Amino acid sequence: MIANLKYRIIKKVVHNSGVVELGFDAPEIADYGLPGQFVNIQVSEKLPHPFLRRPISIHDITVNGEVCFLIKKVGTGTKMICDSEIGDELSLIGPSGKPFTMPNANCTPVLIAGGIGIAPIYFLLNRLLNEGFEPLLFYGAGTSSEILKKKELISSCKVYFATDDGSFAKQGMVSELLPQHIFENSGEFCFYACGPQPMFKSLAPFMKSHNFPCEISAEENMACGIGACYGCSLKTKDGYKRVCKDGPIFELSDIFEEQ
Amino acid sequence: MSILETKLGPVIFRNPILLASGIVGFGEEYRELIDLERVGGIVTKSISLLPRPGNKPPRIVETPCGMLNSIGLENPGLERFLTEKKQFLETLKTNVVISIAGSSIEDYVEITRAIEPLDFFSVLEINISCPNVREGGILFGKDPHLTESVVSRIRAVSGKELWVKLTPNVTDIGLIARVAEEAGADALALVNTFEGMAIDINTGKPKLGNVIGGLSGPAIKPLAIKKIWDVYQAVNIPIVGMGGICCWQDIVEFMLAGAQLVQIGSALFANPKLPIIAIPKLEEFVVGKGLNSLNEIVGKVIID
CATH class of the missing domain: 2.40.30.10 (Translation factors)
Structure with a gap:
């Protein structure tokens, strides 16, 4: 519909x-x-x-x-x-478009947002909390003032922050925090990410080395937005896919494995 | 008979508004957004003999009052069209125009032969004007000899209404139009997109993965109208006009320049309801002008 x-x-x-x-x-x-x-x-x-x-x-x-x-x-x-x-x-x-896949009941969802990538991650976070999951959030931004809804996020789940300039929390990319903190938690993980291209690229080796599933929200210029015009195609390991219809949610390794 | 109804050869269109090739795919995706059976017809995405993966992304760039695309005719190819895509079109109660594109004259002929027995479509639109593929496409539409060859060879094997879709990227579109008419075209569809390019000043790279693309949208409307006016004076067969139509007034303008039917393209991306909104407005226009039919204005631009 x-x-x-x-x-x-x-x-x-x-x-x-x-x-x-x-x-x-x-x-x-x-x-x-x-x-x-x-x-x-x-x-x-x-x-x-x-x-x-x-x-x-x-x-x-x-x-x-x-x-x-x-x-x-x-x-x-x-x-x-x-x-x-x-x-x-x-x-x-x-x-x-295709939504994020909800995790299995025994899974710890790990959410990763870079910059304005918090937009869809926030919606996912709320749905996961409503469903009784205990998600972890890794949230990076350029600078302290670009971190949105900080108090609300901190009050709803465990959040690890990073900023490019170090003006708040840890300096560096949010993907650098993952190896350090993820194993403080035990169990099975499934990852969800939205952010800029460099963030996806830096996540790819980590996900691959641990064989973690990681869904990402991809972006491309669009025209029709419903799958008819093939304007928003993105290169994946299975050939070109439409971001608007086959995505915007893709498996990270389908897009970044070769790079 | 409705005041918007119009006839091209044996084909009756309930109104002059068609949806252009490459915009609605094979119709299925758009059925949730627009009642396809209220438009005069839909033109499919161009079908090639073999599947085409399309061009390197990015394929779309917005430009002032328009957009560049370099999709590169991504389509499932003839075989998958026949097995997967035609079923939906068969059920549609409006005119279906099948667009075809080839890398060689033999490709065009082979696709034409394969779809000729299908009775759910009445018009074949020959795309000899795609700017985004390396071989074939626009080459056929820029060279009058190749235009003549491809149209006459298809004419020889098809009893469907033949529309030839022309490129505006030529010095004398009237010449190509006359050649297509003499080779057996029943109507001419124009314009396809204008070749264009955009560069990102920060990276120094082209904004399109394919480097160049085709410009469409309101930015090209006056250019398209001039081409239609040129062709209207050059040939005696009907014209299907397109290029930047964004509202019912644009449709009237294209018809005054010489188009008997129009196709809506890029504007559908912005507003899928545009054709449905335009229909009653065109009816009001006909009544307001005291005409019997919208058809009466075709080519009636008044030049003092």
């Missing part, structure tokens, strides 16, 4: 570093949306530019049916979406 409707913005929060959280009254998307899925948001009805929609992963779906997105301004399109105000209506197509 994919909705293609206009929905009203009912919440707007401006976080640190200009990241904006928008909440939509979108019951159809709330009913079906799962962690890892995305919604293709129309930037503007009126202007011929920016022309394409922006695929944004679902950040949260609240109990009262509010669908939230955590959006970083990276260009004209995301800036215009972020400039929307409460009461504005935007056209949303979604929920789209």
